[in-house]
Amino acid sequence: MPQLTEDDLYRTSTQYRLWSFNRESLLSLRSTTNESAAEGVRAALHAQKAAEQEQSSKQDSNGSPPQEVDCLSVGEEQKLVVFYCVQTMRFADFCEFPTNATAVQYLKRFYLSNSPMTYHPKEMMPSALFLATKTENHYTSLKSFVSKLPKTTAEDVVAPEFLLTQGLRFTFDVRHPHRGLEGGFMELLALATGKGQSGPNNGASPTQFQKQMVGLDPANGGNKKSRSAKEVVQRIQDAHGKAKEILKTSALLTDAYFLYTPSQIWLSSLFVADEPLARFYVDSKFPTPSTMKPTLLTTLGTCANLLRSSASADPEDSEVKELKRIDKKLYKCRNPEKIDLVGINKAQKREGHEDGLDEKVIKKRKLERERSEKEAEDIFGPALGIKDGK
Amino acid sequence: MAVSPVVTYEATSNIKVTADKAKSLAVRTNSISNQNEAPPEKKQGGQELAERLNHETKEKYVKDKKLGEGTYAIVYLGHLKADPSSKVAIKKIKVNTEYRDGLSMDAIREVKYLQELSHPNIIALHAVFSSKNQNLNLVLEFLPLGDLEMLIKDSEGIRYGTAEVKAWMGMLGRAVWFCHENFVLHRDIKPNNLLIAADGEVKLADFGLARSFSDPYRLMTYQVITRWYRPPELLYGARFYSGAVDVWSMGTVFAELILRVPFIAGNTDIHQLELICQAIGTPTEENWPGVSKLEGYVGYEKAATVPVRGKDVYLARFGTAGPVGVDLLMSMLALDPRKRSTARQILEHKWWTTDPRPTAKEDLPKKGGGLEKMGDDLKRRGGEVEDGRGDKVARKLNFGTMK
Secondary structure, eight states, rough: OOOOOOHHHHHHHHHHTTTOOHHHHHHHHHHHHHHHHHHHHHHHHHHHHHHHHHHOOOOOTTOOOOOOOOOOOHHHHHHHHEEEEEEEEHHHHTOOTTTTHHHHHHHHHHHSSSSSTSSSSHHHHHHHHHHHHHTTOOOOOOHHHHSSSTTHHHHHHTTHHHHHHHHHHTOOOOOOOOHHHHHHHHHHHHHTTTTTOOOOOOOOOHHHHHHHHHOOOGGGGOOOOOSSSSHHHHHHHHHHHHHHHHHHHHHSSSSHOOOOOOOHHHHHHHHHHHHHHHHHHHHHHHHHHHHHHHHHHHHHHHHHHHHHHHOOSOOOOHHHHHHHHHHHHHHHOOOOGSSHHHHHHHHHHHHHHHHHOOOHHHHHHHHHHHHHHHHHHTOOOOOHHHHOOO | OOOOOOOSSEEEHHHHHHHHHHHHHHHHHHHHHHHHHOOOHHHHHTHHHHHHHHHHHHHHEEEEEEEEEESSSSEEEEEEEEEEEEEEEEEEEOOOOSOOSSSOOOHHHHHHHHHHHHHHTTTTTTEEEEOOSSOEOOOOOOOSSOHHHHHHHTTOOOOOOHHHHHHHHHHHHHHHHHHHHHEEEEEOOOOOGEEEEEEEEEEEEETTTOEOOTTOOOOOOOOSOGGGGGHHHTTTTTTOOTHHHHHHHHHHHHHHHHHHSSSSOOOOHHHHHHHHHHHHHOOOOOTTTGGGGTTOOOOGGGGGOOOOOHHHHHHHGGGGGHHHHHHHHOOOOOOSTTOOHHHHHHTOOOGGSSOOOOOOOOGGGOOOOOHHHHHHHHHOOOOOOTTOOOOGOOOOOOGGGGO
16 A cells, blocks of 8 residues: 655645745746736836926926836845845844744745735745744744834734735645754764664664764864764764754755755754764665655755855845845835835725625625715705605 | 654655646646736736735635524535536634634634545545635535434434444544644544445544644643543643543443433533543552642542442443453553553554444434534534533633743
């Protein structure tokens, strides 16, 4: 009977079904979003200008030809989104919300189908964080959440929530690599202390594993080999700390979640932290020879490179300068119709209410209207004769 | 299963699938934007991809008639526009004007978990879309034959035996196993959350109280699961717990299916605990090491303690399940959650392969709850029950104490 594997289960997740891509498809999706947003910006600015001209005077109705708007490129959009992801992480740290990883992924997912030119990340950020506190069982009341944010009202947080959930395509589950790393860490410690169990097809005994680990090449080109099991334990702890840091930063800021599975991500973080140790761990899982192993190692290699290429969670001056330039540019190419999110939200709710109302309520309103109309007609009171007649 | 923590699936086929999917997404967007180019309508040009996808989903379904309405949701019968003979239930979650914190927790939980869990014994969520007024609409599987509670209660009209109980319990067991395998706790298992499909298949519904397994040291609330189905550890205020809470509920449902009345039906939480002591035995440090450390544990006089009931007591009450069935029932109702069976152990139990064989789902007794019943079942929010049985309602989640 075919057995359900962890892979089968992962493939049923929305993270796999809706949020996994390859590099090409990811880029093409972002380009489409960028183009369509730029189109929207141009159309909106054009309309705005036309309206202004019409209002100001009809004298120079030929007007000046519409100025071409300089819109953000896909790359610029990306840099801006990553910057606000970093901001989100900082803010979440400050408030001690352990849900920042989810909030950051919400932003990254949202900006696959939305452009910063339409919705500024600064305005989506609080909403993403707040939604993450709700989806990750860290619910704090909106009131106390807002009190921690500078210059933000409750409305500012809630108004974009609907847009956000729509952009997330109503999927809230994010599968993170953190738990996998903890499991691998515990396994490695067990192997190092001679309590390990080998993979299903690997015949090595616990003591053989323990010996192999002492003999491993030093991490990242160092020259000091471990001499004892105790030193191996220290080495594992160091690697664990480094890998954990990578998962908290690079894994979130790069496209790792879109391109790789959580297990691939944590294994790759271990590769970055201590490659010989990571290779040993993978070896312990496979029978020799295995056809799957080389494929896996190639995947882990490319993922590790991606993690190494991550934008820093602590941007340098030159990067900050570049971000300022982009933000300035964005100021001129924002879609004027989508700036007032609170207003849009209110309008949508109103609009919807009109067509989504129950018949009962509609009827009630009609009666009220009729009554008030009558009252309005009778604004000077009923006809004198009637009054006298009473 | 789940032997290796390494995802070693052939990366090539992985990539292919994702590429195909991405392509279809890209193709879809293109075709839409092409359509948009034709009429230069301002509004459509400014519509972002997500908005268009939502619109597309919404356009796929047609709402037919209202099946039921509660404070939390309105349920409609609907169908696919492309296939008028198809049937779906559309649950429109009302925007709660009292709740100013945006999307409510019940709605978030329900959507979050149903999006992830695809299993024949869990109600299928076909799609989610929002209507203009920002209401969430859940397109759910159409389940017209009522729920297990209806069948249990109709002891005059519906006759069933061990083979039927085995079939229903098997379906429930698979649903719970699948939740736990995906690290999800349901936290509200009870007969009226077990809906019945047209072909007799039982489907676990109502994920309004569900949550993911907690991280180590992260507290959870104990105010979950409808009282009659709530395990002793929650009644004692445990803040760390596992899938064992759902297993206890399964045990009480198993017992109820045989008895045809709720097995342990307390009027208050204290009463519930008293009844558990009588029916199963008094929890003590001997049969449940560590129980006295739970916040809400109440010590018992030595003389007042009821020893843990032996198999003979169960055989006398649940004999129709047979001795092997009674073993299974007892393993689900172990006081100490660590000694309780896991969902997986339940599926591996001998009972399933012991005579009689479970009834084929097509041959299971049906009552035909009809459309209204489905409307009633779906309009509830997590933990909510029908009028008149309000005392059974799981108390409202108190998030303030969850920190």
